[in-house]
Amino acid sequence: MNKLYGNVQGLKPSLKKKLGNLYRRRVPANRLYTAELARTLAQLSAEVGRPVSLLLARNGQMRAVAVGDAAALPVPEHAYLESRLSGYRIVHTHLGGGGLSAPDLSTLFLHRYDSIVALDVEEGRPTRAHLAHLVPPEAEEEDWRIYPARPWDAYLQWDYGAALAALEEELARRADLRELEDGSGERVILVGIDEGQGPEAELRLDELAELARTAGGVVVHRELVYRPTLDPRYAVGRGKLDELTSVAYHENAGTLIFGVDLTPAQAGAIEQATQLKVLDRTQLILDIFARHARTPQAEAQVELAQLRYLLPRLVGKGKQLSRLGGGIGTRGPGETKLEVDRRRIGERIHRLTREIERIAKQRREARKSRKRNRVPVVAIVGYTNAGKTTLLRALTRKGDAGENKLFATLRPLTRRGYLPGYGEVLFTDTVGFIRDMPPALVTAFRATLEELFEADLVLHVVDATADGALEHHRVVEDRLVEMGLEAPRLVVVNKIDRADPFDRMRLEEQLDGVAVSALEGRGLEDLASRIVRVLIGSGLPAQPWAQYDVRPMG
Template identity: 65%
Template sequence: MERIFGRTNGLKPSEKKRLVNLYNRRVPPNRLLTAELARTLAALSAELGKPIALLLDRGGRVLRVAVGDARELPVPESALVETRLSGYRLLHTHLGAGGLSRPDLSVLFLHRLDVIAALDVVQGQPGPLHLALLSPPKAIEEDWQILPSRPYHEYLDWDLGAAVAALEEELSRQARILDLRDGAGERAVLVGIDRGEGVQAEMDLAELVELARTAGAVVAHKELVYRPSLDPRYAVGRGKVDELVSQAYHQNAGTLIFGIELSPAQARELEAVTGLKVLDRTQLILDIFAQHARTPEAKVQVELAQLKYLLPRLVGQGRALSRLGGGIGTRGPGETKLELDRRRLQDRIAELSRKLKEISLRRQEARRQRDRAGVPIVGVVGYTNAGKTTLMHALARKGDQGENKLFATLRPLTRRGFLPGLGEVLYTDTVGFIRRMPEDLLEAFRSTLEELRDADVLLHVLDASQEGALERYQVVEALLAELGVEAPRILVLSKADAAGGFDLEFLKERLGGLPVSALKGQGLEELKQAIAGRLRAMGVRPAAWACPPAAAYAVE
């Protein structure tokens, strides 16, 4: 027997049977209702003394029946395409006059219904019919358009199919315009939260924009929300969530990205109330790592971090676990792994942890071999996208030039270089750091970051052209202290050619450091001399040869 939803307490078996019979009703595909269905709903609603709601598909088939208003009728999840409506229409009765309520219009908007209709019941007979459709996504218009209320029989011949087709064509046209303006890609609305940090919150939102773009998203809208304390259900409050959903609709965005780590309960509530894909900052960073993981080691590390993040979020994932089609936040272990039960997930985590231990042992052996060779090691660390890889290429004259994106390097890169008057050295690059580094990710990459402990000297690369450079310096130093890295530092003020003169002088005054432009070769000789001087002060003696052999730059 088909289920009756809503307020069914106190219904007689005969009344339930009459409600179930509504599942057998059919409406012509391009029509909203028939006269017979209108009379049946009005009579049954008057007899029960309760409103009745029906959900129909585009074929005119009744999919769900509920006793109550539009909110009592659960709308099934659809494979939502941002430029299309859901394909559902909702028809319900009102026992009194008054037209469509605000909750009715919210149901229409949040579920992207083809149409919502309220039929007034007047003395057991169908009365006026109230209709609303979504508006085309233009910022100057309301989110919905309410049609004139008329006697129900005047809407019997209304061409619903033509109205829906016209609206979907306008949705597609607006989407094409936005794609031409902003570029094609997964469109997202970004939400930063200011809990009293002021300027730091603005910088965090700017960093979230860069993270989203690195992940492949098109930033359709960004907003900084002042919220001293988070709402336990919706993080930013229900009213603000409704505003964000409206922005997503008008900007043709299907994803909400929050600049904080959401609790499992918050993520579930936000997805349920918005109908959008909801990601937090941690998921975004994990997705970027998954995109850039190329080596078996990096893939193991990223998958382990993702599964540890997912484990407490298994219960009630619903839409998040069943969503198909990939996209931001769904890369990495893959859909099948997301659907593993908790026991199998824990087994997988244990297996990946064992693999990481094996990798760590191999790394220790490689480090021992380097120690026996007696070649000094220069570690290169810094905030993500600070220019570490580009600097290594300039110092060692080998390897990649580097990319202007976050977390472009995940695996440790070791390159041979030469310091005049000292001889051969090894430059080692590691994954970049970031503020509020996800704990699971830091733990997964701990074996990689242990390379830093064996470095004789560390080059702390700081992007001098970046706003908030001083705060980024402090983030890196705090993470190095947490990892127990104590090697002496040389601060490199990278991208000096792009930094403002005042900013560069401010950093030199506060932190010291050597201004360097790896792209233009400025300051490289002074940096090499500083490295050689620091190594000599530590007791490193010059090699037997004073000039670099031809093979020094040819062997990794």
């Protein structure tokens, strides 16, 4: 016999059998329900004394029978498809009448059912029918349309198939329109949690937004939730989650990013409740590292951290894995391997650990025999959003014209530049620093910074417009010292086009920095000559032909 869902306790076997027989019913593909089905349903509900709910596939096949309200039905697997309907509908009874309830509507919405019908039952017979379906997201309006109550048999001749096809078409058309408007970029919603930190929580949310942007996301909504203690199950309240799900629908977002770290159980529960992709701060940061990893050592470390973080999140969860699909949180050296199972991941972790040891040994030996007379390397570091990448571009701008081969991009994040009176220099960009690096990621982060050890000079970019710029500087410098980085430093005070003159001066003085606007190209000559002085001071003489500032023919 087919399974009965919901509360079947205390039901007589004969009644259970009758309910089970509902599985044999079928509705023609273009009809909402048949007269026989409605009558049987009403009669059985009256006998049971509880509502009875049916889950029907679009082709009219019975998929599930539950004693209880719509929420008692199992959620169909693979029901959820971006911006489309799930292909399932719910037909159920209401013994007390009263139309569709709030839980009915939120079930409809969350699982994108094709439609939901409630049949009022009086004396074992159907009386009125209440119908609702989703509508394309509009500002200010409800996400569904509820039709006025009609006599139960009014829908028997209705061409449900055609109505549904029209609705799907409309939904798809709107989704296409939005895609055109947005351009690329994964649309994400940020959820910051204020556990009583006050303004600090706001800053952390700003930082989360920066991280999301760096990972290639488009932030369409930010929500700061005040919660002194996290909800053990959902981190935030259930009501808040429903709200966010609705925002996601209106904003066409498929991803929720939480500013706190979620336990594997929380992430799973939130995903289940919202049907959205759920990421936490650590996963977001891992994704950024994955984009910045470019040495074998860094790639191995990032993959290792990704797998370690992923492993506990895999328990009994084929579903979450398949949902990962693509986009933020799925990138990286291990990208293609995310599909493998737990055991294989365990093996991979083991192999990576050995690989990392091997590479480290190799590198120690390679460093000993580092070549003389090579092109000096200048690495750019700094807090996230300080303007490192903009500065790299500004310092190597001429390369963009693509005329001179000297300036051609070598690797995505290293470019050749030219310093007047000195010669060629390699500039290399790095991943931004952030406060509260998740402990699980420290090793991977350091690995992405490994190239710093090849640098002859480290440019430390400070954003003069940032609150706490001095503190950011200190955080970064402390970490560099911890890593044992000995290369000379030069502080670049950036964004002077927008900075308060007093802040700028204070930073310049306290950090002995060079003030620039990477965006407007101001102060770059001063910076170049400071760089040259440091390089020469560390025993890297100017290149012979460059002393006359004659540039070689490209």
